[in-house]
Amino acid sequence: MERTRTDQRDDFRELASAQLPRLYSIARRLVGNDAEDAVQDCLLKAFKRYDQLRAADCGPAWLTSILVNSCRDHVRADARRPREVDFDEAERFSLYRKIAYEDPFPYSDSLHLDFLAEFGPEDVHAVLLRLPPLYRIPLVLVYMEGFLAKEVARLLDVPLGTVLARLHRGRKLFEKQLWEYAEETGLLTKDAR
Amino acid sequence: MITCHEAAERLWEYLDGTVDEDDRVLIDEHLARCRRCCGERDFAVELRQFLSRSASTAIPADVFRRLHRTLEELS
Numbered sequence: 434m435e436r437t438r439t440d441q442r443d444d445f446r447e448l449a450s451a452q453l454p455r456l457y458s459i460a461r462r463l464v465g466n467d468a469e470d471a472v473q474d475c476l477l478k479a480f481k482r483y484d485q486l487r488a489a490d491c492g493p494a495w496l497t498s499i500l501v502n503s504c505r506d507h508v509r510a511d512a513r514r515p516r517e518v519d520f521d522e523a524e525r526f527s528l529y530r531k532i533a534y535e536d537p538f539p540y541s542d543s544l545h546l547d548f549l550a551e552f553g554p555e556d557v558h559a560v561l562l563r564l565p566p567l568y569r570i571p572l573v574l575v576y577m578e579g580f581l582a583k584e585v586a587r588l589l590d591v592p593l594g595t596v597l598a599r600l601h602r603g604r605k606l607f608e609k610q611l612w613e614y615a616e617e618t619g620l621l622t623k624d625a626r
Numbered sequence: 627m628i629t630c631h632e633a634a635e636r637l638w639e640y641l642d643g644t645v646d647e648d649d650r651v652l653i654d655e656h657l658a659r660c661r662r663c664c665g666e667r668d669f670a671v672e673l674r675q676f677l678s679r680s681a682s683t684a685i686p687a688d689v690f691r692r693l694h695r696t697l698e699e700l701s
Contacts, residue, residue, distance in 0.1 A: 442700060442701070445697075445700070446697045446698075449697055450697055453690060453693050453694070454684070454685045454690075457683070457685040457689065457690075457693070458684075458685070461683045462683070468689075469689050469692065469693065472693055473693065473696055476693065476697060476700075477696070480700050527634060527666070528669075528673070529665065529670075545672065546672060549672060549673070549676045552676075552680075554683070557676075557677070557680040575642075576674055576678060577677050577678060577680065577681040578681065579678075582642065582644060597639070597644055600638075600642075608673070
């Protein structure tokens with residue numbers, strides 16, 4: 434039996450409503466404070482294209498692909514004004530070696546783990562937002578949301594090699610920004626522990 | 627044989643399973659004899675788990691209400 438327009442709208446609402454927390458969480462990582470706008474865009478675009486969804490169980494992944502593109506639209510203006518990023522320095526940076534060399538917690542038996550334990554979820558969020566979107570988006574999708582690199586390549590419509598190169602650079606920048614954020618915000622000072 | 631720098635540079639790709647077979651063997655061989663790079667590998671594993679643990683953000687109630695209203699108003 435053919436689904437009526439009202440049935441389709443109700444089906445879409447049910448799908449989207451259940452996915453709202455997940456969509457918002459992803460958008461927060463990708464575009465920070467623009468997350469609500471990005472999810473809103475995603476809902477409007479998805480509703481218009483709902484008849485293109487082939488199977489209900491593909492709904493969450495389908496919504497995610499629309500959300501990622503909405504987020505890209507939101508960061509495009511930002512991407513046209515890239516922040517100063519010293520990739521050569523980031524390429525040489527190793528957080529593991531930096532922590533070992535600087536030894537911020539001299540009495541620690543698990544120096545590297547103690548370093549990571551200083552970061553709360555909001556600190557990680559702040560560090561991610563320091564990365565240019567070009568590198569932040571694949572990093573979040575692969576290491577936080579569990580996508581495979583080849584899935585991200587499809588979502589972003591770029592070759593797999595491009596995603597792998599951006600992941601490599603994004604990881605390096607993330608490690609360097611973790612250290613710089615910890616220094617700048619006093620996470621490593623004795624009083625902050 | 628590869629250097630510590632070469633091994634460390636590819637550790638995440640190694641853990642992702644995106645290095646080719648020749649590179650994987652070279653990194654395996656290097657890790658079998660280099661304690662420092664094993665430390666780097668273990669830290670890379672921790673860092674990946676750290677990112678994964680930080681993934682979820684609760685949706686604020688007012689944001690949820692507004693987005694839900696958008697859904698209600700679709701026609």
